């Protein structure tokens with residue numbers, strides 16, 4: 462299904478025929494352990510060339526119904542019947558399988574999203590393997606509590622039962638298609654839930670392969686299902702389905718508001734991992750080497766298409782010029798190239814539509830006369846590339862300061878001392894991430910308390926870990942992915958209040 466632009470791209474990087482075939486096949490749904498072909502086709506593009514990669518299909522209400530029914534049947538049957546140790550063993554088998562297919566999955570992610578192959582290998586797939594392995598252990602560590610009741614005497618006992626919430630709808634965005642989905646299903650499987658996944662219609666390729674690998678690993682049919690399609694049709698049908706017990710959504714804040722409203726009509730449990738406009742707080746005492754590398758990764762990793770990208774860098778005026786010059790140098794040297802090119806340090810935007818959105822912010826900044834410290838936005842004559850951009854001295858009411866651009870555009874601001882660094886950082890309704898750069902631990906802790914952000918990196922950027930929770934505050938959503946905290950979101954608590962222990966003995 463690939464067009465000649467994409468075929469030539471594959472030839473130029475010696476992509477083996479079987480790998481090209483895997484990415485160019487039609488992306489079907491996956492229900493009850495088998496592919497399902499149904500619905501109108503949706504074209505999927507390859508971002509480095511702008512050519513056609515393949516197509517997926519749009520699941521309507523009937524297909525979504527079948528997927529939810531399959532997940533329900535597995536939850537109440539084959540999957541629900543497994544012992545926790547058997548669930549753990551299967552999840553570990555999945556981690557091994559992902560690792561064994563790391564090359565292939567990284568290739569799928571690179572050509573679907575446009576990201577450099579080496580980064581897809583190490584971060585997208587490597588991170589997914591770690592996450593699955595981490596959650597496997599939780600399957601056997603689920604427990605309630607037992608205790609004396611406070612208002613009753615020793616003849617009474619209180620205890621809690623922890624049970625899986627049931628069928629989970631896992632909705633993923635396009636920037637880390639496999640990884641964001643894995644963040645959800647690792648915990649869901651460990652808790653004993655079954656899943657209906659909906660990948661982004663822009664990047665559906667790796668999720669179908671994941672479904673095949675899950676089935677091959679020995680998971681019962683129905684434990685993991687996939688419905689493809691747009692948010693407006695397939696996503697909306699899934700989140701408003703009364704058979705879904707929990708929605709775990711990762712995407713933009715406007716979509717999250719719609720998803721939340723729909724899910725609450727059925728009182729469906731919710732996790733909303735949404736967008737951000739995260740600040741980097743750079744104090745005068747920081748290590749400038751760490752700052753430059755952290756700011757660079759904070760906005761240019763994955764071409765800025767990262768939910769917790771530190772897209773606003775607020776730098777104490779005493780080190781501003783040095784940081785500015787070195788950051789410009791670093792961002793000028795990066796090779797912005799197609800994802801399969803081994804020299805690529807940064808790839809294109811995911812689609813033509815997204816490139817147009819990012820460029821509209823850049824053009825607005827130009828029209829408003831804002832100063833550009835760096836402008837590599839126009840780079841290649843094909844593909845959806847936008848290179849690194851740095852804009853300075855942005856008024857706080859300007860969209861470049863306030864809105865999530867989701868591209869390689871850094872708002873760089875000078876601050877008049879530590880108080881001003883914190884004050885500017887707080888100037889947002891989002892609360893997803895932040896980075897603090899300082900050698901003074903007291904200052905780091907004070908700043909961390911003062912800003913509203915769910916995940917705060919200190920003296921670096923981007924080193925998320927499956928053992929620690931990730932999630933937003935404010936307009937960045939609520940609930941956590943990863944860590945012990947995520948398990949809570951996939952478990953219900955039932956309280957048992959027991960009376961008559963002595964009566965039992967007397968009988």
Ligand code: NAD
Pocket residue numbers: 632633634635636637641659660661662690691692693695696697700711712713714716717719720733734735736737767768769865867893932933
């Ligand atoms: P998006 O909101 O357009 O779509 C995300 C997913 O939701 C897609 O699968 C889409 O089809 C689906 N969707 C859209 N509307 C829906 C609806 N009404 N009902 C059900 N499903 C619906 O976001 P995107 O453009 O794919 O991804 C980029 C956004 O995701 C950015 O805002 C980014 O910050 C955010 N994001 C957040 C995190 C996080 O962990 N907080 C991680 C990655 C991306």
